[in-house]
Amino acid sequence: MNKFNLLNINFGRAAIYFILFLFAFIYLAPLYVMFTTSLKDIEEIRSGNLMALPIDPTLYAWKKAWASACTGSECKGLAPYFWNSVRIVFPAVIISTILGAFNGYALAKWKFKGSEFLFGALLFGCFIPFQVILLPMAKLLGALGLANTVTGLVLVHVIYGIAFTTLFFRNYYVGIPTELVKAAKLDGASFLKIFRHIFIPLSTPIFVVTIIWQFTQIWNDFLFGVVYSGSGTQPITVALNNLVNTSVGGKEYNVDMAAAIIAALPTLIVYIIAGKYFVRGLTAGAVKG
Amino acid sequence: MGSISLNGINKSFGSTEVLKDINLDIKDGEFLILIGPSGCGKSTLMNLIAGLEDLTGGEIIIDDKDVSEESPKDRDIAMVFQSYALYPTMNVARNICFGLEMSKMPKNEQEVILKKVSSLLQIDHLLDRKPGQLSGGQRQRVAMGRALARSPKVFLFDEPLSNLDAKLRVEMRTEIKKLHQRIGTTIVYVTHDQIEAMTLADRIAVLKDGELQQVGTPYEIYNDPVSHFVADFMGSPGMNFIECIVKDEKLIIESGGEKYELEIPCKDAINNSKLDVVLLGIRPEMLTEIQPSVEKNSYIHQIKFDVDVLEPMGADTVAIGQWNESEVMARLSPESGNAAGKGFDLQVDTSKAILFDPNSGLRIR
Ligand SMILES: Nc1ncnc2c1ncn2[C@@H]1O[C@H](COP(=O)(O)OP(=O)(O)O)[C@@H](O)[C@H]1O
Ligand SMILES: [Mg+2]
Numbered sequence: 001m002n003k004f005n006l007l008n009i010n011f012g013r014a015a016i017y018f019i020l021f022l023f024a025f026i027y028l029a030p031l032y033v034m035f036t037t038s039l040k041d042i043e044e045i046r047s048g049n050l051m052a053l054p055i056d057p058t059l060y061a062w063k064k065a066w067a068s069a070c071t072g073s074e075c076k077g078l079a080p081y082f083w084n085s086v087r088i089v090f091p092a093v094i095i096s097t098i099l100g101a102f103n104g105y106a107l108a109k110w111k112f113k114g115s116e117f118l119f120g121a122l123l124f125g126c127f128i129p130f131q132v133i134l135l136p137m138a139k140l141l142g143a144l145g146l147a148n149t150v151t152g153l154v155l156v157h158v159i160y161g162i163a164f165t166t167l168f169f170r171n172y173y174v175g176i177p178t179e180l181v182k183a184a185k186l187d188g189a190s191f192l193k194i195f196r197h198i199f200i201p202l203s204t205p206i207f208v209v210t211i212i213w214q215f216t217q218i219w220n221d222f223l224f225g226v227v228y229s230g231s232g233t234q235p236i237t238v239a240l241n242n243l244v245n246t247s248v249g250g251k252e253y254n255v256d257m258a259a260a261i262i263a264a265l266p267t268l269i270v271y272i273i274a275g276k277y278f279v280r281g282l283t284a285g286a287v288k289g
Numbered sequence: 290m291g292s293i294s295l296n297g298i299n300k301s302f303g304s305t306e307v308l309k310d311i312n313l314d315i316k317d318g319e320f321l322i323l324i325g326p327s328g329c330g331k332s333t334l335m336n337l338i339a340g341l342e343d344l345t346g347g348e349i350i351i352d353d354k355d356v357s358e359e360s361p362k363d364r365d366i367a368m369v370f371q372s373y374a375l376y377p378t379m380n381v382a383r384n385i386c387f388g389l390e391m392s393k394m395p396k397n398e399q400e401v402i403l404k405k406v407s408s409l410l411q412i413d414h415l416l417d418r419k420p421g422q423l424s425g426g427q428r429q430r431v432a433m434g435r436a437l438a439r440s441p442k443v444f445l446f447d448e449p450l451s452n453l454d455a456k457l458r459v460e461m462r463t464e465i466k467k468l469h470q471r472i473g474t475t476i477v478y479v480t481h482d483q484i485e486a487m488t489l490a491d492r493i494a495v496l497k498d499g500e501l502q503q504v505g506t507p508y509e510i511y512n513d514p515v516s517h518f519v520a521d522f523m524g525s526p527g528m529n530f531i532e533c534i535v536k537d538e539k540l541i542i543e544s545g546g547e548k549y550e551l552e553i554p555c556k557d558a559i560n561n562s563k564l565d566v567v568l569l570g571i572r573p574e575m576l577t578e579i580q581p582s583v584e585k586n587s588y589i590h591q592i593k594f595d596v597d598v599l600e601p602m603g604a605d606t607v608a609i610g611q612w613n614e615s616e617v618m619a620r621l622s623p624e625s626g627n628a629a630g631k632g633f634d635l636q637v638d639t640s641k642a643i644l645f646d647p648n649s650g651l652r653i654r
Contacts, residue, residue, distance in 0.1 A: 187388035
């Protein structure tokens with residue numbers, strides 16, 4: 001009887017693992033194909049099996065994707081656009097995160113007349129689809145003289161991101177006891193000093209969450225990038241699209257694959273490094289005194 | 290110096306009135322206890338004194354200066370919170386010195402104060418720890434240390450001991466009393482524990498539904514309460530309340546199957562009030578076993594008492610029975626408690642009995 005049970009459990013276990021592995025395989029298969037294809041030369045791709053390992057691995061496709069593939073009329077690879085993305089993402093992430101932290105702190109702990117309404121209105125910003133703001137934003141950027149500039153794209157991402165970053169920080173700070181603020185006020189600390197000395201040191205998890213979120217959102221953005229950038233200021237997502245769609249001679253799948261991986265690499269790395277903080281930050285409970 | 294005058298304080302949150310016309314003068318160096326049931330507005334009053342909430346009406350004077358409009362940091366007040374509210378990311382030393390740091394006191398002066406405060410509270414060995422690594426009692430001390438460090442004019446304590454276990458609570462209570470005797474600073478102390486109130490207070494202010502019921506010394510509050518509410522709140526076990534019919538300036542009670550007429554001290558009051566039924570208030574310690582040594586007078590009665598339940602408390606035993614179908618508690622010595630049962634002979638001393646109007650709950654004098 002006992003033995004039978006044991007077998008049963010093992011069988012169930014095995015079934016679960018089988019299904020898990022199956023799904024993991026299905027999910028990872030495209031990545032595998034991308035990676036192996038990027039290491040093959042075009043002959044091998046044409047003649048060989050899609051799933052086969054490369055016979056004679058070469059970095060040709062990677063080098064070309066990075067430095068010399070054609071994206072439209074230019075043939076400088078993804079490199080310039082990669083740096084464009086970096087120049088957009090870093091300021092946009094930093095500014096929107098800092099503003100979100102301030103907003104969240106004020107909305108959570110310094111309630112004023114209308115603060116709940118303001119928060120509701122900001123929240124509404126999370127649900128506005130990108131497409132709706134395209135035209136008015138284009139007008140605004142034009143009026144500010146920021147059309148087709150990196151600065152303009154940073155501004156767009158900051159504005160669009162504030163709703164999310166504020167929501168994250170506000171909800172995190174609501175969980176911090178208000179008595180800490182009262183005690184600090186009696187100790188003579190000001191609005192900013194309380195933020196700096198008491199709230200910032202408690203905020204590592206939510207900073208990590210917000211930064212990952214904003215980084216992925218902005219790095220992966222295509223729509224704003226394609227609409228508001230000029231020919232020299234396109235982010236990598238737009239360049240990737242152009243690269244894949246530009247065919248001089250035959251289609252070079254290996255170069256396309258390498259380019260796609262290059263474009264996705266930064267977000268992958270961020271997740272691998274900080275992913276566990278992301279989960280931890282989302283579930284972090286109230287702070288005990 | 291640290292005298293406080295609360296003049297006609299009102300506080301509303303939206304349309305709910307939380308405090309109604311509070312008038313109270315607290316003398317310099319006084320230990321004033323603010324007591325009342327949960328939700329009666331004690332914390333709100335503390336927040337108002339500290340400047341953490343805005344007044345709806347009235348004024349607050351500290352040392353002859355109207356501070357009603359001043360911000361918390363300009364009032365020179367320190368507060369100890371029920372949850373301690375220690376800064377979780379700072380160690381104990383920085384928690385204690387944070388206020389000094391904010392006032393830009395030089396580091397070496399901060400050190401001197403830190404040494405003094407931490408040795409006074411015996412927390413020298415904890416200075417490097419974070420609040421999360423402290424026990425409840427230690428956190429309590431650190432919270433007090435933070436308040437002490439700034440040597441303010443006034444200390445506010447909002448239920449500081451209610452998160453501690455019973456034994457620690459008694460210890461800390463004694464320490465707080467000693468501390469007050471040593472430093473002599475004005476303390477306003479909120480509690481809903483009547484023993485804390487009795488043991489610590491110079492004066493007690495009883496609050497109910499945002500209204501001050503009575504302000505007086507512990508003796509006055511205990512022996513001369515103005516209402517059924519105040520009388521009921523103070524004392525453990527609490528005062529006995531029995532509805533009695535009045536007959537010829539005496540009160541009729543039925544106990545142990547027999548009727549008795551109780552002689553009571555405040556005869557004029559009964560006559561003036563013209564009530565046929567009054568609420569008799571008498572403390573359990575006035576109901577004892579027969580004590581031959583006590584001199585007989587008209588207020589000493591011998592009454593048969595059917596004991597339903599006995600509750601030994603160690604030093605004495607509480608016997609519970611009924612008078613006029615109201616529950617009544619008597620306080621017996623453990624020895625006579627053992628023997629108590631149906632028809633136990635009780636000695637009832639009515640010399641300190643007080644009377645209330647059964648409808649309004651107010652004292653009849
Ligand atoms: N910020 C607030 N907004 C609305 N109502 C409040 C607020 N603070 C306290 N109250 C209400 O005021 C009353 C008194 O609260 P409080 O002073 O905390 O009582 P206590 O400390 O005596 O238990 C309660 O009914 C509470 O719900
Ligand atoms: Mg309270």
